[in-house]
Amino acid sequence: MKGIVYIPADAAALSVGAERVAQALAREAGRRSLQMRVARNGSRGLFWLEPLVEVATPRGRIAYGPVSPQDVPSLFDAGFLDGGAHPLRLGPTEEIPYLKRQERLTFARVGITDPLSLEDYAAHGGWNGLKHALEMTGKDIVEAMVESGLRGRGGAAFPAGIKWRTALGASADQKYIACNADEGDSGTYSDRMIMEGDPFVLIEGMTIAAVAVGATQGYVYLRSEYPHAERALNGAIAAATKAGFLGDDVLGSGKGFSLEVRRGAGAYICGEETAMLESLEGKRGMVRYKPPLPAIQGLFGKPTVINNVITFASVPIILDKGAAYYRDFGMGRSRGTLPFQLAGNIKHGGLVEKAFGLTLRELLYDYGGGSATGRPIRAVQVGGPLGAFLPESQFDTPLDYEAFAKLGAMIGHGGVVSFDDTVDMARMARYAMEFCSIESCGKCTPCRIGSTRGVEVIERIMSGEQREANITLLRDLCETMVDGSLCAMGGMTPFPVLSALDHFPEDFGSNPANKPAKAA
Amino acid sequence: MSEPELSAEEVEAVEHVLAEHRLRPGALLPILHAIQDRLGFIPPTTLPRIADAVNLSRAEVHGVITFYHDFRTAPPGRHLLQLCRAESCQAMGCDRLEASVKARLNIDFYETTADGAVTLEPVYCLGNCALSPAIMIDGELHGRVSAEKFEQLLQTELGST
Numbered sequence: 001m002k003g004i005v006y007i008p009a010d011a012a013a014l015s016v017g018a019e020r021v022a023q024a025l026a027r028e029a030g031r032r033s034l035q036m037r038v039a040r041n042g043s044r045g046l047f048w049l050e051p052l053v054e055v056a057t058p059r060g061r062i063a064y065g066p067v068s069p070q071d072v073p074s075l076f077d078a079g080f081l082d083g084g085a086h087p088l089r090l091g092p093t094e095e096i097p098y099l100k101r102q103e104r105l106t107f108a109r110v111g112i113t114d115p116l117s118l119e120d121y122a123a124h125g126g127w128n129g130l131k132h133a134l135e136m137t138g139k140d141i142v143e144a145m146v147e148s149g150l151r152g153r154g155g156a157a158f159p160a161g162i163k164w165r166t167a168l169g170a171s172a173d174q175k176y177i178a179c180n181a182d183e184g185d186s187g188t189y190s191d192r193m194i195m196e197g198d199p200f201v202l203i204e205g206m207t208i209a210a211v212a213v214g215a216t217q218g219y220v221y222l223r224s225e226y227p228h229a230e231r232a233l234n235g236a237i238a239a240a241t242k243a244g245f246l247g248d249d250v251l252g253s254g255k256g257f258s259l260e261v262r263r264g265a266g267a268y269i270c271g272e273e274t275a276m277l278e279s280l281e282g283k284r285g286m287v288r289y290k291p292p293l294p295a296i297q298g299l300f301g302k303p304t305v306i307n308n309v310i311t312f313a314s315v316p317i318i319l320d321k322g323a324a325y326y327r328d329f330g331m332g333r334s335r336g337t338l339p340f341q342l343a344g345n346i347k348h349g350g351l352v353e354k355a356f357g358l359t360l361r362e363l364l365y366d367y368g369g370g371s372a373t374g375r376p377i378r379a380v381q382v383g384g385p386l387g388a389f390l391p392e393s394q395f396d397t398p399l400d401y402e403a404f405a406k407l408g409a410m411i412g413h414g415g416v417v418s419f420d421d422t423v424d425m426a427r428m429a430r431y432a433m434e435f436c437s438i439e440s441c442g443k444c445t446p447c448r449i450g451s452t453r454g455v456e457v458i459e460r461i462m463s464g465e466q467r468e469a470n471i472t473l474l475r476d477l478c479e480t481m482v483d484g485s486l487c488a489m490g491g492m493t494p495f496p497v498l499s500a501l502d503h504f505p506e507d508f509g510s511n512p513a514n515k516p517a518k519a520a
Numbered sequence: 521m522s523e524p525e526l527s528a529e530e531v532e533a534v535e536h537v538l539a540e541h542r543l544r545p546g547a548l549l550p551i552l553h554a555i556q557d558r559l560g561f562i563p564p565t566t567l568p569r570i571a572d573a574v575n576l577s578r579a580e581v582h583g584v585i586t587f588y589h590d591f592r593t594a595p596p597g598r599h600l601l602q603l604c605r606a607e608s609c610q611a612m613g614c615d616r617l618e619a620s621v622k623a624r625l626n627i628d629f630y631e632t633t634a635d636g637a638v639t640l641e642p643v644y645c646l647g648n649c650a651l652s653p654a655i656m657i658d659g660e661l662h663g664r665v666s667a668e669k670f671e672q673l674l675q676t677e678l679g680s681t
Contacts, residue, residue, distance in 0.1 A: 015663035047650035186606030189647040227659045265588035282548030284587040344611030349650025
């Protein structure tokens with residue numbers, strides 16, 4: 001029997017040596033004259049176990065990890081091709097508790113299939129959603145999306161179906177689908193994992209959107225920091241086009257949809273949807289005023305559906321299994337699942353796709369296993385550089401859009417960055433302002449100038465210069481930024497700053513009683 | 521200010537890129553990327569030609585080049601080292617890594633080592649946040665980069681001593 005060994009080609013797995021392990025396995029198999037095929041899959045998202053090697057056995061896949069090239073001879077000695085015992089043996093992959101307790105809808109295939117195999121994709125339920133969509137009217141597809149409760153996974157959480165409905169209702173000679181793949185938030189990597197690990201699901205989701213609203217051209221606006229994803233997407237688009245899933249006549253439906261990857265150029269602001277449109281048009285990524293809504297007047301002035309990678313990647317399962325199936329996961333107005341991403345100082349960093357409603361504490365400890373350094377987790381930043389820092393007293397908050405909004409926090413794109421008790425929260429607040437000053441598009445004064453002044457004020461507070469007066473000034477500045485900025489960059493940078501100040505005043509050497517006059 | 525003249529090959533590369541991309545909708549970013557992919561940077565001397573090809577003013581093209589962090593108007597070193605300094609990497613000590621990398625290479629961000637081997641740039645998230653701190657060398661990602669691991673990478677990936 002020819003053994004099949006799976007080793008991820010995911011960029012994160014490669015970053016800790018997956019390629020060297022793959023080569024070592026092939027070499028050792030050759031030396032022992034063993035028949036073995038190395039298959040390259042996406043990552044299961046259990047990153048502390050990467051490079052994770054899986055072996056296909058009659059009892060399912062057996063996992064070993066983290067494997068280094070030096071472990072390879074002993075794996076063969078242990079008969080790992082038949083699932084033999086070894087200190088690195090983790091048992092059946094699907095039984096690893098971290099994975100077993102997840103609800104993988106959007107990530108159903110990631111880590112299991114060969115990302116660029118159309119055969120694998122179809123064998124694991126691929127294209128069923130598109131096939132259903134092609135039998136439906138645009139209106140019915142849009143209503144199914146509304147019914148599913150899917151909200152934009154990029155951060156703003158706007159109901160996707162409503163956006164689609166607006167674009168469907170707009171009449172124009174040309175409409176566009178634009179996928180926001182400018183995943184710039186620190187602590188997030190779910191878009192990257194989908195694009196590298198299951199690019200066809202994104203293509204299918206975008207094609208369904210095109211069929212629904214009558215768009216014929218799509219763009220994936222991909223950040224330049226993701227070269228592996230660019231290669232995977234371009235490979236997948238070429239394969240899908242050749243096989244008739246994209247092109248002038250999608251699956252013989254008479255409907256056309258072409259897709260193209262456009263590379264960003266290292267500007268965080270281009271994750272803001274209107275700045276992204278400007279960038280796609282070949283301009284500086286300057287934020288636009290809204291209205292007009294992009295769904296009515298978007299790319300090149302035409303109706304454009306803009307969603308994030310995870311949003312589009314969640315569409316096929318909704319059209320395949322029905323809106324109710326998806327909607328039945330979750331809590332409150334947060335329906336379905338979210339692929340959370342555990343990051344920063346965390347023992348078991350990785351991707352956890354769960355229905356909304358579990359608590360931050362469960363995520364950090366039941367999945368994350370506490371901090372990587374073994375010290376207490378002191379603060380957690382959820383939702384990227386514009387998200388609030390949460391102290392331990394808020395860890396029991398359920399992961400739900402509204403529950404987080406109530407705290408002045410946000411779930412955003414689902415990134416969870418953990419910090420241990422060595423973190424200096426005044427430095428983190430200063431960094432939030434510094435990041436805004438580096439990445440501001442420059443259109444609004446509160447964001448462009450306010451962020452630079454913010455860095456200076458926080459530095460004065462840190463050096464003990466007129467502490468109370470400067471804290472008052474900082475709060476005032478934050479209020480101006482919140483109220484006076486056009487987009488979330490300037491409007492939400494104050495969230496991490498104020499949450500650091502409110503929950504960790506001791507790091508600013510201030511009087512804890514100095515609370516804001518007006519809560520953000 | 522005198523700009524070095526472009527070689528015949530460089531002129532040919534730019535013309536090739538313009539012929540290939542100029543008619544695409546929103547062509548400017550693809551054009552700038554394609555030139556930089558081929559030449560390593562966007563020579564300022566090519567600016568009038570680019571502007572002419574896409575029917576924009578030189579000021580507009582200059583505005584786009586300078587807006588985006590990625591675009592360079594001077595040649596980089598033989599290797600590009602991008603060091604992430606975003607929150608997740610900060611939580612795992614990228615500040616210390618940054619200090620030791622700068623000291624080891626004896627350069628600051630946006631500088632190139634004296635031997636022309638390495639250009640160092642900051643980056644804000646490489647999407648490797650479960651394996652922080654992360655760096656990227658010539659498009660290849662490296663995770664959990666300690667000072668020791670960086671020292672190894674310096675030998676194996678950066679051909680430096």
